[in-house]
Amino acid sequence: MTGCTPDEPHPGESCVTFEEPTICGSGSHVAFISSADEHTRLREGDTGVVVSVDDLGTFHVAWDPDGHIFGLVPGVDIWRPLHPRWDGEHAPMTGGAE
Template sequence: MTGDIGCVPGHPHPGESCVAIGPVARVGERVRLAETTDPHTDLRPGATGTVVAVDDADTVHVLWDSGQTLGLIAGEDRWEVFA
C-alpha cells in the first residue's frame, strides 16, 4: 500500500490529509523499482519483481526477479505496478 505512514489514500485520519505517492500494490502484482533509500541493497531503479505480501505496516514485500527480497516502504521508496 502507499501513502503517508498510517494513512490510507481515500481514508485519512480525521484532520489529516493523505497523499498517495505511488500505486497500491497487491499480492501477486508485478512491480518495478523507481527508487529506494536502502543503502544495503544491490537493487537499482528498473528492477522488477512480484509482490509476495503486504504487512500491517503497509510494507510491500517483493521477491525480485534477481532472487533478492526487499520490502518497499511508502514515503521512502518509489515503485510502479505494471502488467
C-alpha cells in the first residue's frame, strides 16, 4: 500500500504509511469513500478530522457535523486526505477526478 503526499493524494486508496509522516496524522482532514462496515452511517464525501491513530494503525476520525468517532482500517476502509488548505465550506472532490 502506498502513502500519500499533499501533492499526490492517491484518490481511492487509504492514506497510510508507517515509514514516513503523511498528511493523515492527527489533526488532518479526510474525506470518507467507503467502508466494509455495512452499518456505518457515513456516506461517500463525508468529512472529518483524524483525532488519533492507534497501535494497530486504525485512524480514529471525528466526523462532521456531530463529531461521532468512526475508526478507519487501512486495507479495509477507503478514504482520502483533504488538502491542508481545505476550508470546510466547499464539497471535496471524490476519487477518480483528473
